[in-house]
Amino acid sequence: MRERMEEFEELAEEMFERFMERPSWDISTHSLEPLCDVFVSSDRVIVTADLPKVDPQSIRVNGISDDLIEITAKMRVKVNFEDLGVTHRRGEFSCFSCRVPLPVPVDASKARARFRRGILEVVLPRKKGYEIKVE
Amino acid sequence: MSDKVKIIERKEILDGLKVICGLPDVGLVGTIASSHLISKLKLVEAAYIRSELLPPIIMLEKGLPRSPLRIFANKDLAVITSEIAIPSSSVYPIIESIMKWAYAKKTERIFTLGGLPIPNRHEIEKPRVFGAASDEISLKILNEKGIQIIQRGFLVGPQALILNYCAERNMSAMALLAESFYNYPDPEASSMVIQALNRIIDIEIDVSELIEKGEEVRLAMRDMMRRTQAELARMKKSHEYDIPGYYIK
Numbered sequence A: 001m002r003e004r005m006e007e008f009e010e011l012a013e014e015m016f017e018r019f020m021e022r023p024s025w026d027i028s029t030h031s032l033e034p035l036c037d038v039f040v041s042s043d044r045v046i047v048t049a050d051l052p053k054v055d056p057q058s059i060r061v062n063g064i065s066d067d068l069i070e071i072t073a074k075m076r077v078k079v080n081f082e083d084l085g086v087t088h089r090r091g092e093f094s095c096f097s098c099r100v101p102l103p104v105p106v107d108a109s110k111a112r113a114r115f116r117r118g119i120l121e122v123v124l125p126r127k128k129g130y131e132i133k134v135e
Numbered sequence B: 001m002s003d004k005v006k007i008i009e010r011k012e013i014l015d016g017l018k019v020i021c022g023l024p025d026v027g028l029v030g031t032i033a034s035s036h037l038i039s040k041l042k043l044v045e046a047a048y049i050r051s052e053l054l055p056p057i058i059m060l061e062k063g064l065p066r067s068p069l070r071i072f073a074n075k076d077l078a079v080i081t082s083e084i085a086i087p088s089s090s091v092y093p094i095i096e097s098i099m100k101w102a103y104a105k106k107t108e109r110i111f112t113l114g115g116l117p118i119p120n121r122h123e124i125e126k127p128r129v130f131g132a133a134s135d136e137i138s139l140k141i142l143n144e145k146g147i148q149i150i151q152r153g154f155l156v157g158p159q160a161l162i163l164n165y166c167a168e169r170n171m172s173a174m175a176l177l178a179e180s181f182y183n184y185p186d187p188e189a190s191s192m193v194i195q196a197l198n199r200i201i202d203i204e205i206d207v208s209e210l211i212e213k214g215e216e217v218r219l220a221m222r223d224m225m226r227r228t229q230a231e232l233a234r235m236k237k238s239h240e241y242d243i244p245g246y247y248i249k
Helices: A002-020 B026-040 B088-104 B136-144 B158-168 B187-201 B208-212 B214-220 B222-234 B237-241
Strands: A035-040 A044-050 A060-065 A068-080 A092-101 A112-116 A119-125 B005-009 B018-022 B044-051 B059-061 B064-066 B069-073 B077-082 B109-117 B129-133 B173-180
Touching (some): A035 A092, A035 B222, A044 A092, A068 A119, B005 B088, B018 B026, B018 B158, B026 B077, B026 B173, B026 B187, B088 B158, B088 B222, B109 B158, B109 B187, B129 B158, B129 B187, B158 B173, B187 B214, B208 B214, B214 B222
Parallel strands (some): B018 B077, B018 B109, B109 B173
Antiparallel strands (some): A035 A044, A044 A119, A060 A068, A068 A092, A112 A119, B005 B044, B044 B069, B059 B064, B069 B077
């Protein structure tokens, strides 16, 4: 059992490293990948994303599948590499975009989202299962 | 000092300075605060840290190589900052070497600036600053300056090692920790720790620019936060959320 846990941890670490070893921006789509976080509680899944410089009206959250949501938002102003102090790369960014995998089934029809202090918060109720009677 | 970590002074750093550590941690609170201090006080690069325990990375500035882990100073203060996430496995030897250097420099007091992660940070208008220290005298000063002491709880990472090292060697150290995001750069929390530092060492660092340019800071710090998140997970930073075990008073 312990060996299996270690194998699983190594696999998770490898996947995480692979995820890290790519840029957080995409010149072809002019998009930046926002920092995101997923928190699972007993009755809901909370997805948050840090979206600096975005127009709140432009934020969209779409369900792609039962276990995947997409977050997009347009920035109020375009940002280029030079604005970030990098002069040897070319390209400008006008939006944030990311797809966030959900670790447990959710009832997407009852999801709600709000944007506060630059942070998008999407709350998705977890799918209800069946009840087991306690004797 | 560990053979694997060397602190190389490019300019003379006087003895008896106050040393401020702002290393990458939750919300990059210390890193953002230290960058702001370096900028506002016009501190100059005085030393750098060379270590085989760091990834093989240099910072290019105007085409020239610089260490990502550096010490900036004037005649009163030395500020230690990093442009990269420090690998969790290297935090111990690197902090120990920095503390040995600070001891040899007869440092007046060490301040470590950082964040205290709270899950509902985006609901909070004004993050509170909490303190902890290596000795009773420093705790008394924190109390006098109106900074609430963390009475019981876990600390993980650079500030934990700094306080512990200093407590063992009768060095005076204070941790100033503002309520912050765990995974997102938090310039507001950084401004709060700077304001607390202002009260303690009687300086006047203006933080209005840090607040006004908050969105730019968050944008610029995304990649560093991403790398730091990975190291925070490896060092089990979430221990700070844990409630300590039962004890009898």
